[in-house]
Amino acid sequence: MSKHVVAAVADLPPGSRKLVMVKGRPIAVFNIGGDFFGLMNRCPHQGGDLCAGELTGLVTADRPGEYRMSRPGEIIRCPWHGWEFDVRTGQSWCEPGRIRTKQYPVEVASGDALVKGPYIAETIPVAVEEEYVVVEV
Amino acid sequence: MTAVTLSRAASGPVTRGAIDCDIHPGIPGIATLLPYMNEFWRDSFVRRGMDGFDMASYPPGAPIACRADWRPAAGKPGTDLAQLRRQALDGFGTSIAICNPLYGGQVAVSETMGAAICSAINDWIAAEWLDADPRLRASIVVPAQAPHLAVEEIERLAGDRRFVQILLPAAAELLYGKSYYWPIWTAAEKHGLPVGLHAGSMYRYAPTSNGWPSHYLHDYVSQSQTFEDQLLSLLSEGVFLRFPKLRLVLLESGVSWLPGFLWRSVKTWRGVRSEVPWVKRPPAEIIRERVRLTMQPFDVPADDPVAVADIIRQIDADEMLLFATDYPHWQFEGDRAIPPGIPRETLRRILRDNPLATYPRLQESIA
Numbered sequence A: 001m002s003k004h005v006v007a008a009v010a011d012l013p014p015g016s017r018k019l020v021m022v023k024g025r026p027i028a029v030f031n032i033g034g035d036f037f038g039l040m041n042r043c044p045h046q047g048g049d050l051c052a053g054e055l056t057g058l059v060t061a062d063r064p065g066e067y068r069m070s071r072p073g074e075i076i077r078c079p080w081h082g083w084e085f086d087v088r089t090g091q092s093w094c095e096p097g098r099i100r101t102k103q104y105p106v107e108v109a110s111g112d113a114l115v116k117g118p119y120i121a122e123t124i125p126v127a128v129e130e131e132y133v134v135v136e137v
Numbered sequence B: 001m002t003a004v005t006l007s008r009a010a011s012g013p014v015t016r017g018a019i020d021c022d023i024h025p026g027i028p029g030i031a032t033l034l035p036y037m038n039e040f041w042r043d044s045f046v047r048r049g050m051d052g053f054d055m056a057s058y059p060p061g062a063p064i065a066c067r068a069d070w071r072p073a074a075g076k077p078g079t080d081l082a083q084l085r086r087q088a089l090d091g092f093g094t095s096i097a098i099c100n101p102l103y104g105g106q107v108a109v110s111e112t113m114g115a116a117i118c119s120a121i122n123d124w125i126a127a128e129w130l131d132a133d134p135r136l137r138a139s140i141v142v143p144a145q146a147p148h149l150a151v152e153e154i155e156r157l158a159g160d161r162r163f164v165q166i167l168l169p170a171a172a173e174l175l176y177g178k179s180y181y182w183p184i185w186t187a188a189e190k191h192g193l194p195v196g197l198h199a200g201s202m203y204r205y206a207p208t209s210n211g212w213p214s215h216y217l218h219d220y221v222s223q224s225q226t227f228e229d230q231l232l233s234l235l236s237e238g239v240f241l242r243f244p245k246l247r248l249v250l251l252e253s254g255v256s257w258l259p260g261f262l263w264r265s266v267k268t269w270r271g272v273r274s275e276v277p278w279v280k281r282p283p284a285e286i287i288r289e290r291v292r293l294t295m296q297p298f299d300v301p302a303d304d305p306v307a308v309a310d311i312i313r314q315i316d317a318d319e320m321l322l323f324a325t326d327y328p329h330w331q332f333e334g335d336r337a338i339p340p341g342i343p344r345e346t347l348r349r350i351l352r353d354n355p356l357a358t359y360p361r362l363q364e365s366i367a
């Protein structure tokens, strides 16, 4: 496992996402209200590009005909066939135990810490006074 | 090949003690029912000369309506009690059989006339069939064209524990998921009665989703579409969530269409389920839990046990299937009511355990 700098925090504001390549793996990085999450950008169904999907909320119901919307912006809907995935866990809504996309740990580190290492920042120039999004792969 | 023991083509002894979940006593004609009607209707049917309310889905003369060796010397199929006892009950060693009368009251355009015919049939079945043979049970026939009258009829008869189900035609005036029908599901739940949907239609609409067929071949084969439509309606309108104890039995629906249907409904649900968030679990799971199917017709080759075993495996529910002969309809020859290839343990459930679990009222008389 190694840690990779993939973006400056300032470039990935809340509600946004970014597709990055780390060690040859496409990883979708999301910012939900300041918390960062990384998901393998390959839908477990047939490989759809999850990062290009619609970011939405969770729709539930207690009774027929009643809709409840919660967790806005925390569900990614695959652009190919619409399966929903929980951005926080990578689990599908339809079969969370069995169908999921791999999750990668993401953290925020200061440029200060980064220059000391051991981080890999191949494509992102690091400045000591900035904060960065770091994915562990 | 899986390592299960496959049953051979079942014959009489295999079905001994079984519970037959779909037989059809025939209604000879409206004159039979007049003693069970009030004065107004007795007078109306006679004065207006109305008779012959047989279902268009089962014209009495059509081959499917009666197996050749079960056709009575005189009269309509299934009208002779002694013959029905001999052929449908003794013939298969059946311990209990559920009568599902099919007649015009269930599909009549007039709500009140429909209700009068249905009530008469229920009272006639109780007096002349159920009283005559302790092995017989019956479904309550109701006028689904008027849900409030259907509920009245259920309330009137639910106290007679020999009525074990509510019978409806597979196609009615609306899809069964619509809230219009919810009062019927409420009554069914209240009395612990499963709802049986039997092949057949009110013919308010074309029986296929694309128009009217010209021939019986088309009409009969396309019945499975109707069952699929009703299952999807009940599922997507949330009836299974709203009525957690409701059980549905598909009668004479055929069985082998089910695996592909379940597969597609799960696949599609995964992508669009947020439109119907009350469908909280994969449709196949809900259907396996709440829906049962009778075994005739099954729609498989009679000489291919492996194909049958495959379908049973794909349906993946030992609890779903119920033994039925569909007497006197012509679905099989001799006593081969069970297709070959059903694993022995599954067969045991189909013949007895599943019917007992589906129709709780049957347990009362077995104990």
Ligand code: FES
Binding pocket: A043, A044, A045, A046, A047, A048, A078, A079, A080, A081, A082, A083
């Ligand atoms: S590839 Fe994602 S839902 Fe089919």
